[in-house]
Amino acid sequence: GATIGIIGGGQLGRMLAMAAARFGYTIAVLDPSKDCPAAQVATTLIVGPYDDEPTLRCLFEMSDVVTYEFENVPVEPVRAVIGDTPLHPPAEALEVSQDRVVEKAFLNGIGVATAEWRAIDTADELGHALLDLGGDCILKTRRFGYDGKGQARINAETTFTDAFEEIGRAPAILEKKVPFAFELSVIAARGQSGEIVAYDPAENVHTLGILKTSTVPGQITAEIAERAKAMASQILTHLNYVGVIGVEFFVGKDGTLVVNEIAPRVHNSGHWTEAACLCSQFEQHIRAIAGLPLAPTDRHFACVMENLIGDDVAQFDALVAEPAAVLHLYGKAEARRGRKMGHVTRVKARTSGI
Ligand code: ATP
Ligand code: MG
Ligand code: MG
Numbered sequence: 001g002a003t004i005g006i007i008g009g010g011q012l013g014r015m016l017a018m019a020a021a022r023f024g025y026t027i028a029v030l031d032p033s034k035d036c037p038a039a040q041v042a043t044t045l046i047v048g049p050y051d052d053e054p055t056l057r058c059l060f061e062m063s064d065v066v067t068y069e070f071e072n073v074p075v076e077p078v079r080a081v082i083g084d085t086p087l088h089p090p091a092e093a094l095e096v097s098q099d100r101v102v103e104k105a106f107l108n109g110i111g112v113a114t115a116e117w118r119a120i121d122t123a124d125e126l127g128h129a130l131l132d133l134g135g136d137c138i139l140k141t142r143r144f145g146y147d148g149k150g151q152a153r154i155n156a157e158t159t160f161t162d163a164f165e166e167i168g169r170a171p172a173i174l175e176k177k178v179p180f181a182f183e184l185s186v187i188a189a190r191g192q193s194g195e196i197v198a199y200d201p202a203e204n205v206h207t208l209g210i211l212k213t214s215t216v217p218g219q220i221t222a223e224i225a226e227r228a229k230a231m232a233s234q235i236l237t238h239l240n241y242v243g244v245i246g247v248e249f250f251v252g253k254d255g256t257l258v259v260n261e262i263a264p265r266v267h268n269s270g271h272w273t274e275a276a277c278l279c280s281q282f283e284q285h286i287r288a289i290a291g292l293p294l295a296p297t298d299r300h301f302a303c304v305m306e307n308l309i310g311d312d313v314a315q316f317d318a319l320v321a322e323p324a325a326v327l328h329l330y331g332k333a334e335a336r337r338g339r340k341m342g343h344v345t346r347v348k349a350r351t352s353g354i
Contacts, residue, residue, distance in 0.1 A: 003028055004286065005063030005085070007050060007078075009038030011330040011340060012069035012266050015274075017041040019282035025290070030059045037330045050074055057081040067243060067289050071097040071264050072144060088242040088289040093264035096239065099142050100173045103261060110238045112231055113258045115250075116176040123160040129174045130154065136177040139163045147338070148209015153177075178258055180250035184220055186232040187270035189244045189284045191294045196236055197284070198229040199277065199297045202269050202305070204248070210338065214269040214305040216276065224255055235262060244285040246270060268340070272305035273297075275326035275345035301347035313341035324348070 004020045006013045009031030017027045017038050029042035032049055039045050044062065048055035051074040060066055060081045067088050075094050078087065096106045101119045108114060118129035120139065130137060141150035152158070152166035154174075164170065183206070188198035203218025204211055217225070232247040246267025248260040266281045274280035279287070279295030287294055308315075313335050319327050322344075329342035 001026055002064040002290065003043075003062055004290065005059045005066035006030070006038065006042075006069060007056075007059065007066065007073050008069035009033070009036030009042065009045065010069055011037050011332075014038040014041055014330060015271075015280075015282045015328075016067070016069060016266060016285060019280065019286045022283070023286060023290070023292075025286070028059055028062050030055065035333070037332060040331050051077050053077045053080055060085045065289050067285070068094075069265055086289075089245070089264045090240060090242070093239050093241055093245075097262050097264050100140055100145075100261070101142050101171075104173070106238075107235070107259050107262075110234060112235065113256075115178045115258060115260070118174045120172040120174050121170050123164065126160050126163065126172075126174060133174065133176045138175045138177055139167055140173050140175060141167050142171045142173050147211075148206065151209070178250040178260075179252070180258075181253045182219060182251050183260070184218070184224075184228060184249050184251055185214070185267060185269040186228045186247045186249070187244060187267055187273065187281050188229065188232040188236060188247070189281075189288050189294055190236040190241045191288050192242055192291050194237070195294055196233045197294045197297045198232055199270065199273055199281070200299050201225050201228045201249075202272060204269050208338075210309060210340075211268050211307055212309075213307070214272055216272055216299060216303055220251075221255075224251065224257070227255075227257055231257060231259065235259075239264075243288045244270070244281050268307065268343075269305075271328070271343050272303050272345045274328065275305075275347055276301040276303045303345050303347045305343055305345045307340055308342040308344060310335050310337045310339055310341065319344050322346070 003026040005028045009029040014037040020027050026043045028044040029038045030046045034047045104114045104117050120126050137154045139152045150167050152163045183204045184201040186201045190196045202214035202216045205213045244266050246263040250258045270281040276299050326345045
């Protein structure tokens with residue numbers, strides 16, 4: 001049988017591996033830790049750094065197709081070892097999503113609205129950009145930010161030095177704060193012959209920068225859903241993309257859609273698909289990268305996915321006893337503060353009117 005290679009063995013890599021295993025594939029995972037969540041599912045675990053060419057070559061040589069679970073895969077070493085083994089999604093999707101300035105320039109270039117932004121390298125540039133954009137802004141690191149890390153809110157009282165210190169490093173990007181009514185995300189997939197499917201958008205709530213819940217349909221109207229799906233589809237086509245993508249949006253009071261960021265991978269806000277759809281985002285991604293037909297994205301329940309962060313996982317006994325809840329834990333030993341340990345999706349029949 002064919003072998004699917006996965007760069008990254010966190011919970012997303014683990015859930016991709018589980019979906020691949022259900023289709024009978026052999027799974028090779030590359031991760032720096034022998035105890036990573038995907039280790040329990042992988043056929044072969046290659047323990048090593050992501051940026052080491054010999055290690056990456058080993059993964060590519062044993063795989064028929066390679067994918068990844070995170071957007072910070074080093075592009076140069078991967079490009080050097082690709083050879084005859086396809087990488088899905090393509091390296092261009094990594095380049096665009098690794099750097100918030102490149103990402104916003106790409107999105108604006110294809111006519112997709114984002115927050116107003118300026119690239120920032122010095123305190124001087126920050127001063128000018130703040131005057132230019134006006135109002136409340138957020139300074140973010142261009143690269144390696146996640147779960148709201150590497151961000152500083154800026155108002156009249158913030159000194160520029162403080163702001164730079166808070167985010168830790170330049171280069172940075174200054175974004176004008178978008179006065180959104182709520183946030184949503186679209187999980188969409190593009191297959192090898194260019195066909196595109198999209199799941200219903202989820203309404204997302206973050207606490208302390210970390211995704212807490214994804215609710216479908218939440219307060220998302222059919223009209224907003226269609227526009228959001230169309231924008232996700234446009235992004236997939238322009239990237240000549242293969243696989244699943246997560247697109248995060250801000251929704252204005254008047255329904256205006258602004259893209260926050262894109263994630264070239266399966267996405268936390270799509271975990272509900274395993275409980276409410278016949279084909280989860282994980283299976284959909286495996287289908288796309290393996291050249292199988294994409295599956296329908298019909299949703300059979302209204303649902304709320306809740307992340308189990310840190311100690312939340314101690315409620316295991318109560319969660320597993322809930323009749324309308326689909327529980328999924330990642331097999332992480334230590335329930336550290338802020339660490340994603342699992343998630344639970346509570347479903348309601350569509351007729352019940354939530
Ligand atoms: P993730 O874990 O989703 O990758 P991240 O660290 O890349 O998160 P962002 O998605 O850029 O961070 O921002 C985290 C959250 O902060 C957003 O979901 C949103 O709630 C808020 N936020 C970020 N940028 C803006 C903005 N320009 N205007 C208003 N709110 C924002
Ligand atoms: Mg992000
Ligand atoms: Mg985000």
